[in-house]
Amino acid sequence: NLTGSLDITSFTPGVAASYSVGVSGTNTCETLAGDRTTITFTPGLIPGDPTVSGAAVRVASLGSTVVLQVDPIPSGATTFQWAKDGVPLAETSATLTLSNVTNASAGVYTVRSVSANGCVSVGQESVTLQVTGSTLWKSYVISGGGTSVRGGEDITFTISLRNDGAGAITNYTIKDPIPANTTLKSIAGGGTNEAGVVTWTGVSVAPNATVTRSFTVTVNADLSGITAIRNVAFVNDGVNPDQPSIPADPSNPNNPGDPTQTGTNVPVTQVTNKVTWKSFTVSTGATTVRGGEEVTYTIHVRNTGNQRISPLIVRDALPANTSFVSAADGGSLVGNEVVYSTLAVNVGVTATASFVVRVNNDLTGVTAIRNIAVSNDGVNPDQPSIPADPGNPNNPGDPTQTGTDIPVTPVTNTVTWKS
Incomplete structure (x- = not known):
């Protein structure tokens, strides 16, 4: 040369x-x-171009961890050059880990292969990271006001989704299973009922904005053993796992509450209540007695609370001027009382117990066969019976009266003979 x-x-x-x-x-x-x-x-050996496993566009939630992994390792590569938006990063291994992702983590990440003698790959791999963040919380309003339910009220749940990320939220899905011990009444905001799950699709939220979705349920009358109506909503961005809702701020439902809690609880006020009354039938079909008839007393106990009553104890002292004949429905004569100790009554249901007495023949000076039963639910004091509705013995009568009176028809009659 x-x-x-x-x-x-x-x-x-x-x-x-x-x-x-x-x-x-x-x-x-x-x-x-x-x-x-x-x-x-x-x-020098020029290493092969790197390939990052996974999608070229990643969507990560605020606070999450993102791992970018070169896989497989290119031929001739011993280290790697990582960069974000063209600015070199310190990482030189095949794995770039982004912990506790923030809005500032969003950008374009590139990587090149580097050989042992410092040669750099001709090509590079690019991954775009989009950061999204949202807060999902739920508030509620009870028909008639108040902060707890007793049964029969309507509850309107409002789900709030706030976009905390730098980019717009698009095509999110919000789902909310209908709470136990309620029935769905209505859905707002274009939601549908999908097999017991209220669902809204295609939800979009601009950065730093909040959207709401709501539905209304009616609380069951029977809340036996229930201390709260519990409900958890979920939001899904199509990439990450479902995000559960948190409670609303107790002082301002337009803001999220404690982020360490999940779901929303509507307290239940447990109510044990009942009404007790007594009806009767006379063996002659009359509404009065003259002596010698059999009277069947029926004690009615209607559960007007929201808790099942079990056991329900009913006691009824034998009326004066009568004698015991029999008792049905598990009753037994204990001393001078007919006692029922194995009854139970569900919410909104009326339990009955009956017994039969025979009226004495001698009713001298007696104007009525008077009788009062008492019931006990294990929570409240003994409740005395009131009369039945005169027009319908299956309903209670005047609540200001106590006891049941059967009028006595006085009969003065003789037969005279001579022997």
């Missing part, structure tokens, strides 16, 4: 090669072998 330079176009990357350099020219002889310079070098 007479130009003073030598271009080497045939070599094997990674394999050492040696070249001897000498000088010769007009009126000179070729450089002696001992004066020649030997150059030895190893041609």
Whole structure:
């Protein structure tokens, strides 16, 4: 080569090669072998282009962890050059871990392969990271006001979704299973009932904005053993797992409450209450007695609370001027009382217990056969019976009266004979 330079176009990357350099020219002889310079070098190996496993566009939630992984490792690569939006990062391994993602974490991440001798890959891999963040909470309003339910009220639940991220939220799905011990009444905001789950699809929220969705349920009358109507809503962005709702701020339902709690609880006021009355039938079909008839008393106990009553204890002292004949419905004569100790009554249901007495023949000076039963639910004091409704014995009568009176028809009659 007479130009003073030598271009080497045939070599094997990674394999050492040696070249001897000498000088010769007009009126000179070729450089002696001992004066020649030997150059030895190893041609660098350009590593293969990297590939990052997973999608080219990632969506991450605020506070989450994102892992970008070169896989497989390209041939000839020993380290990697990572950058965000063109700014080099310190990481040189095949794994870039982004912990506790913030809005500032969003951007374009690139990576190139680097060989042992510092050669950099021709191509690079790019991954775009989008950061989204949302807060989901739920408030409620009870028909008629108040902060607890007793049964029969309507509860309107309002689900609030706030976009805390830097980008818009699009095509989110909000789901809310209908709470136990309620029935669905209505849905607002375009939601549907999908097998007991109130669902809204295609929900979009601008950055720093909040949207709401609501539905209304009616609380069951029977709340036996229930201390709260509990409900949890969920939001899904199509990428990450469902995010459950948290309670609303107790002082301002337009703001989220305690982020360490999940779901919303509507307290239940447990009510044990009943009404007790007594009806009767006379064996003659009359509404009065003259003596010698059998009277069947029926004690009615209607559960007007929201808790099942079990056991329900009923006691009824035998009326004066009568004698015991029999008792049904598990009753028994204990001393001078007919006692029922195994009754139970569900919410809104009326339990009955009956017994039969025979009216004495001698009713001298007696104007009525009077009787009062008492019932006990284990929570409240004994409740005395009131009369039945005169027009319908299956309903209670005047609540200001106590006891049941059967009028006595006085009969003065004699038969005279002579022997």
